[in-house]
Amino acid sequence: MNTTSSSASETETDYLRSKHHEFLAASDKALRTPSLQIILGQLGDTLGERNRQAWRMLPNSDLVRQRARQIKDETLANLHEHLATLEKSIEARGGQVHWADDGDAACKIVIDLIRQRGATRVVKSKSMTTEEIHLNPALETAGIETVETDLGEYIIQLAGHRPSHIVGPALHLSAKEVAEILSVPAGRQLPVERETLAGFARTELRQKFAAAEVGISGANFAVAETGTIVLVSNEGNARLTTALPKMHIAIMGMEKVIPRFADLPYFLKVLARAATGQKLSCYTSFITGARREGETDGPEEFHLVVLDNGRSRILGSPLRESLFCIRCGACLNACPIYRSVGGHAYGGTYSGPIGAVLTPLYDGLVANQHLPHASSLCGACQAACPVKIQIPEMLVQLREQLHHEPALKSRWENFAYGMWAKTLKKPWLYRLSTWLATRTIGRWYRKNPWLKKLPGKLHGWTQKRDFPAPAPQRFRDWWDKEGRHES
Ligand code: SF4
Numbered sequence: 001m002n003t004t005s006s007s008a009s010e011t012e013t014d015y016l017r018s019k020h021h022e023f024l025a026a027s028d029k030a031l032r033t034p035s036l037q038i039i040l041g042q043l044g045d046t047l048g049e050r051n052r053q054a055w056r057m058l059p060n061s062d063l064v065r066q067r068a069r070q071i072k073d074e075t076l077a078n079l080h081e082h083l084a085t086l087e088k089s090i091e092a093r094g095g096q097v098h099w100a101d102d103g104d105a106a107c108k109i110v111i112d113l114i115r116q117r118g119a120t121r122v123v124k125s126k127s128m129t130t131e132e133i134h135l136n137p138a139l140e141t142a143g144i145e146t147v148e149t150d151l152g153e154y155i156i157q158l159a160g161h162r163p164s165h166i167v168g169p170a171l172h173l174s175a176k177e178v179a180e181i182l183s184v185p186a187g188r189q190l191p192v193e194r195e196t197l198a199g200f201a202r203t204e205l206r207q208k209f210a211a212a213e214v215g216i217s218g219a220n221f222a223v224a225e226t227g228t229i230v231l232v233s234n235e236g237n238a239r240l241t242t243a244l245p246k247m248h249i250a251i252m253g254m255e256k257v258i259p260r261f262a263d264l265p266y267f268l269k270v271l272a273r274a275a276t277g278q279k280l281s282c283y284t285s286f287i288t289g290a291r292r293e294g295e296t297d298g299p300e301e302f303h304l305v306v307l308d309n310g311r312s313r314i315l316g317s318p319l320r321e322s323l324f325c326i327r328c329g330a331c332l333n334a335c336p337i338y339r340s341v342g343g344h345a346y347g348g349t350y351s352g353p354i355g356a357v358l359t360p361l362y363d364g365l366v367a368n369q370h371l372p373h374a375s376s377l378c379g380a381c382q383a384a385c386p387v388k389i390q391i392p393e394m395l396v397q398l399r400e401q402l403h404h405e406p407a408l409k410s411r412w413e414n415f416a417y418g419m420w421a422k423t424l425k426k427p428w429l430y431r432l433s434t435w436l437a438t439r440t441i442g443r444w445y446r447k448n449p450w451l452k453k454l455p456g457k458l459h460g461w462t463q464k465r466d467f468p469a470p471a472p473q474r475f476r477d478w479w480d481k482e483g484r485h486e487s
Helices: 004-010 022-029 032-057 061-077 079-092 103-116 128-131 134-143 153-159 175-184 196-212 237-243 260-274 312-317 321-324 331-335 352-363 381-384 391-403 410-427 427-444 456-462 474-487
Strands: 097-100 122-123 144-147 214-217 220-225 227-233 247-253 283-287 301-307
Touching: 004 227, 032 260, 032 331, 061 079, 061 260, 061 321, 079 097, 079 301, 097 103, 103 134, 103 214, 103 247, 103 301, 122 196, 122 237, 128 134, 128 247, 128 352, 134 144, 144 153, 153 175, 153 196, 175 196, 196 237, 214 237, 220 260, 227 260, 237 247, 260 474, 312 321, 321 352, 331 352, 331 381, 352 381, 352 391, 381 391, 410 427
Parallel strands: 097 301, 122 144, 122 214, 214 247, 247 301
Antiparallel strands: 220 227, 227 283
């Protein structure tokens, strides 16, 4: 069973399914989808409120977050050393490490490993890194049956959708829509009852677990000194994925390594709180190599695929801090833009404020030119982030880079900004312009000081918002007449 790519090819223009860069069109569509707006409207009161409560209950939460951030910073400063230690530790325990420069290379490594094993059936636990490299369509093209086993991922795989949230991939779907989707493989109409729907998925997935020859997972963290892969989940599917099949392949971005086991508690404390408002997730799995002699379960083979896919480039750039991200999704829940348009509008694998940084970095700035502007720069994302990533600052840096992109230079915009610069440099010209503006537009709009429609090329400003009209009186005139005496 794998419906992902057949659905995608049939619905190339459907923003729920296909990769695109149409942020403006997709966000417009999202704003006009009432069912999505109801779900997004509840996000701040559900996940957002749980995040806030969880922080309140952690003594010294600020210090814990600061330490987690510091560990990330120090690890990235010597990333290649820690990755080399990780490789040695994994090999010492009988595992193998594979290095992938990009998504295609990673998919090829995974497919080759599965073929060498003579396998055709794979179960997967939730992994944003495998979404990033489009592993499912690659496996399907290679004739390998792939089943997502996280409930949300299973639902969207059946629907042929992309994840709309880092933590809750099916967040955009109502219970009624989920019942419709699951009724197709059930061959009967399932009721809109959460227990029944989850029970159906559980029964289906148990059979898939039992039949699978390979289990594929991501990795929340990889501890260099012990070669331990750490998986954090709430459903237990990650344990079955990594323990039942004969081969386990884990895929992770190279920034997921942490040096020591003693570093782990800082991240475990902040990840669950930021992601779901829990003190600790229901399952935290530590996987150190394949099954050893005398052990009764676990895979016979363990492989770790370490993905670069642009991360080395980002590491040496001013935006290296984006590699601190532990994929908790808290910045999405806090962001007024995400809470208005949802995850699919962002077009890439990662959505919300961190997606607005990562997607241009991984997928090209010009192709994703609207994303750095998909933010009010209110700072809610940074406040919510468990490792205090300065997302607004990075968005501003990307906006600045856009300004210097030759492909996006507009003659008209250059002319307008050139005139503005000239006006600001010449006090007499500035005074004349403001005098004219207040005597004309400012006075016409005295009663309703908002311009609803700007003319010509400026009309974009007023497509979705009003523009303040100049005041009927300049500040300097008011100051000369009244302000001076008042003070
Ligand atoms: S940027 Fe911070 S808040 Fe957003 S997903 Fe990453 S770690 Fe979580």
